[in-house]
Amino acid sequence: MAVAARKTKAPAPAKPAAKPAKARSAKAAGEGASAAPSNIPVFSKDEDLHAYREMLLIRRFEEKAGQMYGMGLIGGFCHLYIGQEAVVVGMQMASKEGDQVITGYRDHGHMLACGMESRGVMAELTGRQGGYSRGKGGSMHMFSREKNFYGGHGIVGAQVSLGTGLGFANWYREDGRVSLAYFGDGAANQGQVYESFNMAQLWKLPVVFVIENNRYAMGTSVNRASAQTDFSRRGVSFGIPGEQVDGMDVRAVRDAATRAIDHARSGKGPYILEMQTYRYRGHSMSDPAKYRSKDEVQRMREEHDPIEQVRGRLTREFKVGEDELKAIDAKVREIVNDAAEFATHDPEPDVSELFTDILLEPAKA
Amino acid sequence: MPIDILMPALSPTMEQGKLSKWLKAEGDSVKAGDIIAEIETDKATMEVEAVDEGILAKILIADGTENVAVNTPIGVIAAEGEDVKAAASGGAGQSDKPAATSPQAAQSAPPAATGEAPKVAAAPKAESAVANPPATAKSYDASSEFPAGAEIVSMTVREALRDAMAEEMRRDGDVFVMGEEVAEYQGAYKVTQGLLQEFGPKRVIDTPITEHGFAGIGVGAALTGLKPIVEFMTFNFAMQAIDQIINSAAKTLYMSGGQMGCPIVFRGPNGAAARVGAQHSHDYAAWYSNIPGLKVVAPYSASDAKGLLKSAIRDPNPIIFLENEILYGRSFDVPKGDDILVPIGKAKVVRPGKDVTIVSFSIGMTYALAAAEALAKEGIDAEVIDLRTIRPMDIETVIASVQKTHRCVAVEEGFPQSGVTAEIGMKIMEAAFDYLDAPVARVTGKDVPMPYAANLEKLALPNVGEVIAAAKAVCYR
Numbered sequence: 001m002a003v004a005a006r007k008t009k010a011p012a013p014a015k016p017a018a019k020p021a022k023a024r025s026a027k028a029a030g031e032g033a034s035a036a037p038s039n040i041p042v043f044s045k046d047e048d049l050h051a052y053r054e055m056l057l058i059r060r061f062e063e064k065a066g067q068m069y070g071m072g073l074i075g076g077f078c079h080l081y082i083g084q085e086a087v088v089v090g091m092q093m094a095s096k097e098g099d100q101v102i103t104g105y106r107d108h109g110h111m112l113a114c115g116m117e118s119r120g121v122m123a124e125l126t127g128r129q130g131g132y133s134r135g136k137g138g139s140m141h142m143f144s145r146e147k148n149f150y151g152g153h154g155i156v157g158a159q160v161s162l163g164t165g166l167g168f169a170n171w172y173r174e175d176g177r178v179s180l181a182y183f184g185d186g187a188a189n190q191g192q193v194y195e196s197f198n199m200a201q202l203w204k205l206p207v208v209f210v211i212e213n214n215r216y217a218m219g220t221s222v223n224r225a226s227a228q229t230d231f232s233r234r235g236v237s238f239g240i241p242g243e244q245v246d247g248m249d250v251r252a253v254r255d256a257a258t259r260a261i262d263h264a265r266s267g268k269g270p271y272i273l274e275m276q277t278y279r280y281r282g283h284s285m286s287d288p289a290k291y292r293s294k295d296e297v298q299r300m301r302e303e304h305d306p307i308e309q310v311r312g313r314l315t316r317e318f319k320v321g322e323d324e325l326k327a328i329d330a331k332v333r334e335i336v337n338d339a340a341e342f343a344t345h346d347p348e349p350d351v352s353e354l355f356t357d358i359l360l361e362p363a364k365a
Numbered sequence: 366m367p368i369d370i371l372m373p374a375l376s377p378t379m380e381q382g383k384l385s386k387w388l389k390a391e392g393d394s395v396k397a398g399d400i401i402a403e404i405e406t407d408k409a410t411m412e413v414e415a416v417d418e419g420i421l422a423k424i425l426i427a428d429g430t431e432n433v434a435v436n437t438p439i440g441v442i443a444a445e446g447e448d449v450k451a452a453a454s455g456g457a458g459q460s461d462k463p464a465a466t467s468p469q470a471a472q473s474a475p476p477a478a479t480g481e482a483p484k485v486a487a488a489p490k491a492e493s494a495v496a497n498p499p500a501t502a503k504s505y506d507a508s509s510e511f512p513a514g515a516e517i518v519s520m521t522v523r524e525a526l527r528d529a530m531a532e533e534m535r536r537d538g539d540v541f542v543m544g545e546e547v548a549e550y551q552g553a554y555k556v557t558q559g560l561l562q563e564f565g566p567k568r569v570i571d572t573p574i575t576e577h578g579f580a581g582i583g584v585g586a587a588l589t590g591l592k593p594i595v596e597f598m599t600f601n602f603a604m605q606a607i608d609q610i611i612n613s614a615a616k617t618l619y620m621s622g623g624q625m626g627c628p629i630v631f632r633g634p635n636g637a638a639a640r641v642g643a644q645h646s647h648d649y650a651a652w653y654s655n656i657p658g659l660k661v662v663a664p665y666s667a668s669d670a671k672g673l674l675k676s677a678i679r680d681p682n683p684i685i686f687l688e689n690e691i692l693y694g695r696s697f698d699v700p701k702g703d704d705i706l707v708p709i710g711k712a713k714v715v716r717p718g719k720d721v722t723i724v725s726f727s728i729g730m731t732y733a734l735a736a737a738e739a740l741a742k743e744g745i746d747a748e749v750i751d752l753r754t755i756r757p758m759d760i761e762t763v764i765a766s767v768q769k770t771h772r773c774v775a776v777e778e779g780f781p782q783s784g785v786t787a788e789i790g791m792k793i794m795e796a797a798f799d800y801l802d803a804p805v806a807r808v809t810g811k812d813v814p815m816p817y818a819a820n821l822e823k824l825a826l827p828n829v830g831e832v833i834a835a836a837k838a839v840c841y842r
Contacts (some may be wrong), residue, residue, distance in 0.1 A: 100589075102389050102585075113598075121822075131622070132621075132622065132624075133544035133620055133621050133622035133624075134622035134623070135619060135622075136619055136622055137620040137621060137622065140621035141617075142621075143617070143620075143622075143623070143624050143625050144624070145624050145625065150585070150588055150625070151617070151620075151621070151625075153613070155608060158581060158608065158609060158612060159611055160581075161577065161578050161580070161581020161582055161584075161585065162581050162582075162584055162585035162607060162609075162613060163585060164578075164581070164582050164583045164585060165581060165582035165583060165584060165585015165586040165587075165588070165589075166586070166588070166589060167585075168582050168585065168586045169585070169586040169589040169590075169591050171568065172541065172586065172591060173591075179585075190579050191577065192581055192609075194579045195573075195575040195577055195578025195579070195581075196578050196581065196582065198573060198575065198578070199572065199573065199575065199578055199579065200580060202573070240670075268771065356623065357618050357619045357621075357622060357623035357659055358618065358619055358657050359618070359660070359682045360618065360626050360681040360682055361660065361681075362679065362680050362681060362682075362709075363679070363681070364675075
């Protein structure tokens with residue numbers, strides 16, 4: 001998404017924009033039925049601790065990336081995932097080894113959740129040789145074949161067709177894998193998304209479409225861009241089931257993800273999850289976010305923060321002490337600081353890298 | 366007045382066909398709309414429908430006759446009240462009236478390039494819609510590359526492409542073909558004929574009409590290591606998908622620091638066919654040749670089509686494989702064998718000569734070869750080079766030739782600005798300026814959207830005369 005800061009003169013965002021996301025099943029949509037959060041299986045202490053650590057790593061990593069951008073160490077575009085951590089962490093808690101992940105340009109969180117090394121991700125952000133793409137991809141273009149992370153794509157919506165292709169490969173190989181294709185509320189209006197929906201359902205491909213609805217496509221709120229703002233219904237004309245999910249609650253995400261992934265893995269075809277989430281930062285580092293009120297952001301942070309929800313449960317329900325949580329915090333900070341340190345001092349790619357990786361050498365016949 | 370029934374043209378490029386079956390006998394009465402015969406083109410079997418009423422007085426071309434040229438009278442209809450005998454004896458060739466037939470799709474087989482049901486009037490064509498009569502394939506010599514002892518068979522480009530895919534699909538289970546009408550329809554241009562029957566619906570996949578989406582799906586599958594062959598019904602339609610081709614297929618290897626190769630072939634007819642207008646006639650060779658991360662192949666002969674497509678399928682990179690609809694039906698010598706490959710990135714001197722180098726590719730070779738033959742009669746000995754691959758371009762072969770001839774004419778059907786021939790000219794200037802005795806000349810398609818009218822289309826395309834004139838100009842003759 002190669003667009004610089006856009007100072008919008010649009011009218012103030014519609015008031016209801018800040019209402020908390022409500023979880024409900026799309027299959028019951030329209031009847032006003034809503035799956036009560038109480039239906040969602042609770043997490044064990046270990047699960048909450050895992051989610052806490054994973055989300056905190058993303059949060060601290062992104063905060064550090066923001067700082068390093070400010071220091072001029074990271075160039076170009078840098079889209080932070082802060083606020084949306086529960087989505088990818090909950091999805092990963094429901095996925096299996098071998099399942100693929102593909103997303104757009106707001107991809108740092110997905111890479112960390114897939115188990116990619118903080119050092120390699122941060123060094124790619126700084127354009128160094130130790131980056132996942134050896135400094136040749138940058139923030140929006142990183143991959144790990146080892147971790148089944150297929151990018152990192154800068155063209156809005158392209159990852160949806162590509163992710164459907166990953167599902168196609170699973171179908172072709174009959175290997176029981178599921179492709180998780182993430183995209184935003186903005187990408188959800190691209191034509192190729194619906195071309196992909198059609199073929200995914202036609203061929204019953206194992207792919208879960210995860211729409212991260214953070215309410216703004218860059219600076220355009222969903223109700224200014226979308227005729228149908230219930231994104232879980234975007235597959236209705238293809239017969240693809242969908243759900244709206246409270247994407248700020250990692251338990252709700254994991255619960256819905258389990259249903260969706262099971263559906264896809266069992267050969268029933270694709271599934272759509274609309275994750276109702278929120279990004280605290282601007283679209284990219286150069287976005288002053290004038291299109292929404294500070295109150296709206298503040299309310300989401302205070303009332304729906306995904307990490308605070310888990311932290312609260314850990315202290316209240318599992319009686320995890322402040323010391324233990326602080327130890328986790330310290331460990332996460334250590335990982336992030338180490339990554340930042342590495343990414344600051346790692347050398348730039350050798351100039352010989354300019355002309356490598358353009359084509360592969362064919363195997364000798 | 367007896368009416369001739371003429372052999373109808375049932376596709377934009379059809380020049381002849383087989384009269385497979387008469388459904389009416391001599392003496393039968395015929396009403397407008399009756400199906401009177403079946404005709405087999407290179408693409409499909411079509412029914413011929415009577416337009417006029419009367420008695421089928423005489424059948425001029427018997428059942429099963431092959432290679433019946435378009436516009437040949439195939440029968441005579443006597444109008445009501447006319448003397449059938451007289452009509453039968455004097456019918457053929459007498460009438461200047463337009464053909465009394467109109468075709469109707471028998472197997473819902475439209476001319477692929479338009480995607481619509483055919484409503485092709487079988488009116489006489491004033492002249493061939495192809496701007497130049499085809500050069501005879503025999504003037505093209507690829508045999509020096511054939512393996513010693515290989516059996517040589519005559520084969521159309523269409524069959525060669527089909528065999529290349531079938532052989533590679535037998536060899537490697539990761540290879541599959543997807544696209545519009547590739548399976549049950551047997552290929553819009555019959556290039557995938559028989560593949561569904563041999564490999565089944567999982568490996569020969571009919572897609573909806575959704576180029577952007579299925580190109581992306583193909584690229585995604587390729588990123589996991591599968592080897593898709595994505596057929597575009599024409600490269601004109603690949604414009605819908607060019608984002609996935611360039612931004613995803615071509616760039617991902619680099620952007621991933623070498624982790625994510627994309628072994629995919631995008632193939633289909635490219636460039637002008639005949640009388641299909643601006644949106645179905647565009648030559649995209651120059652577009653794709655601009656992109657690092659792609660290889661671009663554009664064969665002329667059947668042996669190159671087969672050998673290069675096999676190389677493309679085995680290549681670990683994204684390949685743009687540009688075919689040409691007019692060439693599909695041309696026959697060439699092809700060596701038999703499953704492992705006869707033509708390397709990507711190697712041009713070929715197909716006609717040695719000493720006075721001027723003519724370099725071209727794909728259908729441009731028809732102009733180049735015909736011009737070389739005509740020039741020989743005037744004492745100019747032209748060397749003809751078939752580039753075969755546009756990217757990476759084997760400029761060394763061209764340079765070596767120019768160092769010998771000191772003169773060069775580059776020929777393509779694409780537009781002149783930023784074209785493949787512009788690139789050839791620049792590369793020669795960079796590498797062999799001191800060898801040139803004349804500026805490099807080029808013959809290209811004209812700088813206009815392709816017109817529909819036959820005369821204008823002919824003018825818009827390059828022709829043999831232009832190549833001859835350019836060669837003479839650089840020879841100062």
